[in-house]
Amino acid sequence: MSLRLIPPVLLAAALWLGGPVQAAALVLPQPAELQARLRLQAQVVRVIEPHLSQAGRDVRRSYRAYPAPALLDELLGRAWRASPEAEIEFRALDGFVSRIPVAQLLRFPAFLAFARADGQAFQVDNHGQNERQVPLGPYYLIWDNIAAPQLRAEGGAQWPYQVVQIQLRPSSQAALLPAGMAARWAEQARAAQTYCLSCHQINGYGGDKMPLNLALRARQIEAGQWQRWLLEPAAVKPGTSMPPLPPGLPQAQREALATQLRDYLLALPLAEAKPAATEARP
Ligand code: HEC
Incomplete structure (x- = not known):
């Protein structure tokens, strides 16, 4: 049975029992450990890198990454898909937090990257924040904004890097x-x-x-x-x-x-x- 079909009453019970949908944040295993554990294959994803691109000048980059929905299935169980208005919180070491609605993760092609495809250092210059050679690891949420051009206008606002924890959270x-x-x-x-x-x-x-x-x-x-x-x-x-x-x-x-x-x-x-x-x- 698909977990999308969980009756709302069960979901409400889960919310009531745990406060948030998922009580504790999941600390992500390091990429090598994750790779050994997963049934998933990493793939190469080419994107227009929003942290490097400036008006009228697109810079493309390729990353090694897992498709986010499949990865979340493995890490959280498929139940995260059940309530589109809930949010997945991606938390970075420095306190940067991105909360992305479940609906958006199901609608647009999101990936969790852990390396560059060309083997170069996993880092980026962040022009918008005046920061250079920012390390991206362990994980970096990226979006295939070549396949989904409507994502480009937002820039890098929903591309959290240095992600160490994820958590399913109720709607904000x-x-x-x-x-x-x-x-x-x-x-x-x-x-x-x-x-x-x-x-x-x-x-x-x-x-x-x-x-x-x-x-x-x-x-x-x-x-x-x-x-x-x-x-x-x-x-x-x-x-x-x-x-x-x-x-x-x-x-x-x-x-x-x-x-x-x-x-x-x-x-x-x-x-x-x-x-x-x-x-x-x-
Ligand atoms: C990547 C992190 C980041 C994001 C995203 C961000 N800010 Fe800030 N903001 C800062 C930092 C850091 C400061 C402190 C400024 C400084 O000292 O350089 C700041 C300061 C401010 C201040 C205080 C300015 C003052 O004069 O006291 C306001 C207001 C503010 N931000 C509003 C916003 C609004 C509204 C948004 C969304 C449109 C936003 N910020 C997005 C990091 C951020």
């Missing part, structure tokens, strides 16, 4: 679209998730790389300053590791996105700062 909707908040903000909540929350937080939810509460900071920064900072942080603070909104998007769309993110953050009710808030409202 409770934190990002709390009860009483109009559903029309759903798109902005998703954009914040994609572009900001791998490093920052909203009312306790998000990454630990720079765990600043955006809902609070948006109330403290004046609109023009906010706009300049999001569009080109390096122009405001040279050498910052905060990436700009994706340079691959048309400028008008980037400006609109910056404004909408601010409007959304101002519309969010501000939760009181509590030390334990990170996991309190998943």
Whole structure:
């Protein structure tokens, strides 16, 4: 029987029993160990590398990688596929967190890479974050954006590297679209998730790389300053590791996105700062 057919009531029971869908994060085995354990074959995946590509200049790279859905089946069991609104959290050593909806992993070709296909060092320059020769291992989530060109505009926002842990987590909707908040903000909540929350937080939810509460900071920064900072942080603070909104998007769309993110953050009710808030409202 396909686990996609798990009745919602069982899933609800699992949620109730474990809090999150999967109680503890899975520490990924090193690539050699994983390879020995898996029934899966690694494959060569060619992508347009978003960390190296600049407007109008695509740089292609090939990686050795496992298809993410098949790998997750092996690591988590097929149950992770059952609730499309749940999320897989990819956590890096430095606190960078990417939460990718299950639906997206099932819809677009995602892979977990562990080496370059040409045997060169497994590292990349990250132009957006002013960082050079960044190690990518042990694992790097990549997307076949040649087969799925609609993924290119987002840039590298959903390409977490140095991934050491994965975990199946409930939907982030409770934190990002709390009860009483109009559903029309759903798109902005998703954009914040994609572009900001791998490093920052909203009312306790998000990454630990720079765990600043955006809902609070948006109330403290004046609109023009906010706009300049999001569009080109390096122009405001040279050498910052905060990436700009994706340079691959048309400028008008980037400006609109910056404004909408601010409007959304101002519309969010501000939760009181509590030390334990990170996991309190998943
Ligand atoms: C890769 C990590 C990363 C991502 C993604 C990121 N930021 Fe940042 N952000 C930082 C860092 C690091 C700083 C601290 C800036 C510094 O000191 O260089 C920062 C600082 C800020 C600040 C504080 C600026 C100030 O003047 O106090 C705001 C506001 C902010 N980010 C908003 C955002 C928003 C909104 C997004 C999404 C569109 C975002 N950030 C995405 C890393 C990130």
